[in-house]
Amino acid sequence: MEISKYLSVFAIFVTCLCAISNNGVHASHKVFPELQSLSAVKVRHVHRTCYHFQPPKHWINDPNGPMYYNGIYHFFYQYNPKGAVWGNIVWAHSVSKDLINWVAMEPAIYPSKPFDINGCWSGSATILPGNKPVILYTGIDPQQRQVQNYAVPSNLSDPYLRKWTKPDNNPLVVPDHGINASAFRDPTTAWLGSDGHWRILVGGKRKRRGMAFLYRSRDFVNWVKAKHPLHSSPNTGMWECPDFYPVSVTGKSGLDTSVMGQNVKHVLKVSLDVTRYEYYTVGRYVRNEDRYVPDNTSADGWSGLRYDYGNFYASKTFFDAAKNRRILWGWANESDTRLDDVEKGWAGIQAIPRMVWLDDSGKQLLQWPIKELETLRGKNVRLRNKVLKSGENVEVKGITAAQADVDVTFSLQSLDKAEKFDPTWTDAQEVCSKMGTQVKGRVGPFGLLTLASKKLEEYTPVFFRIFKAPNKHVVLMCSDARSSSLEGGLYKPPFAGFVDVDLSDKKLSLRSLIDHSVVESFGAGGKTCITSRVYPTLAVYEGAHLLAFNNGTETVTVENLNAWSMKKPVEMN
Numbered sequence: 001m002e003i004s005k006y007l008s009v010f011a012i013f014v015t016c017l018c019a020i021s022n023n024g025v026h027a028s029h030k031v032f033p034e035l036q037s038l039s040a041v042k043v044r045h046v047h048r049t050c051y052h053f054q055p056p057k058h059w060i061n062d063p064n065g066p067m068y069y070n071g072i073y074h075f076f077y078q079y080n081p082k083g084a085v086w087g088n089i090v091w092a093h094s095v096s097k098d099l100i101n102w103v104a105m106e107p108a109i110y111p112s113k114p115f116d117i118n119g120c121w122s123g124s125a126t127i128l129p130g131n132k133p134v135i136l137y138t139g140i141d142p143q144q145r146q147v148q149n150y151a152v153p154s155n156l157s158d159p160y161l162r163k164w165t166k167p168d169n170n171p172l173v174v175p176d177h178g179i180n181a182s183a184f185r186d187p188t189t190a191w192l193g194s195d196g197h198w199r200i201l202v203g204g205k206r207k208r209r210g211m212a213f214l215y216r217s218r219d220f221v222n223w224v225k226a227k228h229p230l231h232s233s234p235n236t237g238m239w240e241c242p243d244f245y246p247v248s249v250t251g252k253s254g255l256d257t258s259v260m261g262q263n264v265k266h267v268l269k270v271s272l273d274v275t276r277y278e279y280y281t282v283g284r285y286v287r288n289e290d291r292y293v294p295d296n297t298s299a300d301g302w303s304g305l306r307y308d309y310g311n312f313y314a315s316k317t318f319f320d321a322a323k324n325r326r327i328l329w330g331w332a333n334e335s336d337t338r339l340d341d342v343e344k345g346w347a348g349i350q351a352i353p354r355m356v357w358l359d360d361s362g363k364q365l366l367q368w369p370i371k372e373l374e375t376l377r378g379k380n381v382r383l384r385n386k387v388l389k390s391g392e393n394v395e396v397k398g399i400t401a402a403q404a405d406v407d408v409t410f411s412l413q414s415l416d417k418a419e420k421f422d423p424t425w426t427d428a429q430e431v432c433s434k435m436g437t438q439v440k441g442r443v444g445p446f447g448l449l450t451l452a453s454k455k456l457e458e459y460t461p462v463f464f465r466i467f468k469a470p471n472k473h474v475v476l477m478c479s480d481a482r483s484s485s486l487e488g489g490l491y492k493p494p495f496a497g498f499v500d501v502d503l504s505d506k507k508l509s510l511r512s513l514i515d516h517s518v519v520e521s522f523g524a525g526g527k528t529c530i531t532s533r534v535y536p537t538l539a540v541y542e543g544a545h546l547l548a549f550n551n552g553t554e555t556v557t558v559e560n561l562n563a564w565s566m567k568k569p570v571e572m573n
C-alpha cells in the first residue's frame, strides 16, 4: 500500500498538500514524519476492542499473507512498531489454533535488503507442493520502485514459522518500462494452471485504468509478464490488493485457489485507492486466454458490489484446508483524527474473519462471521414475538451492550404500504443520509440501536427501510454513525447498501457484532455487510445500551432476537 493514503488532511501538520482530483473523489498525499516514530506513552483503553484483532499499541493496516499451515493459522499485517500513524512498516506476525486466540511472534519481514530497504508492503502466502509456504510481498527499493519479493520460512520444523528468509535472488519481479513503478504492488496468492505454470496478479494502473497485471512462472522464481492483464477497468484508478479465487456454484465449501472445474465461478476483488473502498465481481475465468470476464450481473467499476459498505479495506481471503472454507480478512481503519490516534496510542483493527461463499443466485457472495466466534458468547438474552408499533422501541437488557453479538429476525405484517422507490436513488449512502431513523417511513426504518446512551444522546442505528419498485421491493440497509458520538471532529458517515433479498416470507434478519468502537453488521444472512467505527462518550462500558426500534408507520415484530455478552479471548497478542 502506498504511503499517500494514510495521510488525511490534518491542518496542523499540513505544510504542503498535494491533492489529486478524480471523479470528484480526492486522495490527499502527505506523510507525518513528525508523528510516525512517536512511541505511545500510554494506551487509552476506552474505545479499544475486546474481541477484534488488535495489537497492544500502535498503527496497523492491511492483513497480509493469511494461511493455514500444519495445524496453525498464521496472520501477518502491516504494522508500525514505532507509532500510532502510518510509517516504519513491517510484517507483524501472530499465530492461532482457532482464529480467536492469537499469540504475537516477532515481525516476520522488515526492511533489511536493498530490494525492500524502503518498505515491506502488502502481499500474500502460497503453499507450494511439498507443503512449503512462500510469501510474496512488495518491497520498496533504493530507487523507490515497487518490486515484488519472496520470503520463505527459515526453519520448516519450527511450528510457528517465526523466522523468514529473503533469498538473494530477490526481487522476483521489477516494473518494466510499460509499468508505473509507483503503482505496482500487492501480489496475490499464486494459482497453478493446467499447463504447470504458476500465476499471480500484481495491482496497478495505466493512466486512470485500474489493472491486475498477470505474471507466469514454472519454478516460482522466474516470472514473465503476460501480454495482457488478467483484467482491467477504465476510470477506476489504482487497483490495490487484488484478490482472485474460485467459488463453488453450490454449497458453502471453499475451494483451494488453483481449483478449476465445471461448477466453479471466480471472484475478482480490488481495493480502489481513489475511493478507499473495495468492489468485487463474480465472473468467469477463461483459462485458455488467461482472462477474467465478469458476469453481466456484476457491475464492473465504482458502483459494483462491495464486501462491506463501511470501513473495510485492503482485504484478503485464504483457503482454510482444515475446515474447507474460504475466509476473508479486512482492515477497519479509525474514524477519529490523527491526533486522537497519537493520543490513544493505537490505530486500526481487523474485522472479524468472515467465511465467504457464493449465494444461490450466483450473483453475489455471502459472508458470515466464522463459527469460532460463537465460543466467545457468554450470557444470552432472548426476545420472542415482540410487536413494535410505530415509534416503539424495546431495550435488550441483561447483557454487556458495549461488547455483544446480536442476531435478530424481524417479521413484517405487510409490504403493501411500502413507500415508492425513486429509480434515481442509485447511491444507497445518499438515500440513507436523507432518510435517517428520525425520518418516519412506512415499512421501516426498523432495526437495532447499538451503542446507545440511556437518553439516546448517542446511538449507532443499524436499520432497514423497504421501498416498492414496479416489480419488486428494494431494501436499504444503513449503519449510520451521525449520532454515534457527542464528540466533534470525527468522521461519522451514514454508511449504506442495498440488500438483494427475496421478501416473500416477509422476514428480514440482521446480525451485529458490537465491540466498543466498532459495529459490524450482516444483513439478510450476510448479503450486505457494513462496518462502522464509532467513538461514543456516554455509551461506553456500562453506559451502553442496546434496543430494537421501529420508526415506520407499519407494525414490525421482533420475531426472534438473541443477544450475547461477548467474552475476551484468553490470548490476544
Ligand SMILES: *[C@@H]1O[C@H](CO)[C@@H](O)[C@H](O)[C@H]1NC(C)=O
Pocket: 155, 156, 157, 158, 159
Ligand atoms: C528448527 O526448529 C526446531 C523446532 O522448533 C528446533 O528444534 C531446531 O533447533 C530449529 N533449527 C534451527 C536451525 O534453528
Ligand SMILES: *[C@@H]1O[C@H](CO)[C@@H](O)[C@H](O)[C@H]1NC(C)=O
Pocket: 180, 181, 182, 183, 207, 238
Ligand atoms: C505513476 O503513479 C503515481 C502514483 O499514483 C502517480 O503520481 C504518477 O503520476 C504516475 N505516473 C505516470 C507517468 O502515470
Ligand SMILES: *[C@@H]1O[C@H](CO)[C@@H](O)[C@H](O)[C@H]1NC(C)=O
Pocket: 296, 297
Ligand atoms: C447475461 O448473460 C447470460 C448468460 O450468461 C445471458 O443468458 C443473458 O441474456 C445476458 N443478459 C444480458 C442483459 O446481456
Ligand SMILES: *[C@@H]1O[C@H](CO)[C@@H](O)[C@H](O)[C@H]1NC(C)=O
Pocket: 391, 437, 438, 439, 440, 449, 549, 551
Ligand atoms: C423516531 O422518530 C421520531 C419522530 O421523528 C424521533 O423523535 C425519534 O428520535 C426517532 N427515533 C430514532 C431512534 O431515531
Ligand SMILES: *[C@H]1O[C@@H](CO)[C@H](O)[C@@H](O)[C@@H]1NC(C)=O
Pocket: 005, 006, 008, 275, 276, 277, 311, 312, 313, 333, 334, 335, 336, 491
Ligand atoms: C478511513 O478513515 C476515514 C476517515 O479519516 C477516511 O475517510 C477513509 O478514506 C479511510 N479509509 C481507508 C481505507 O483508508
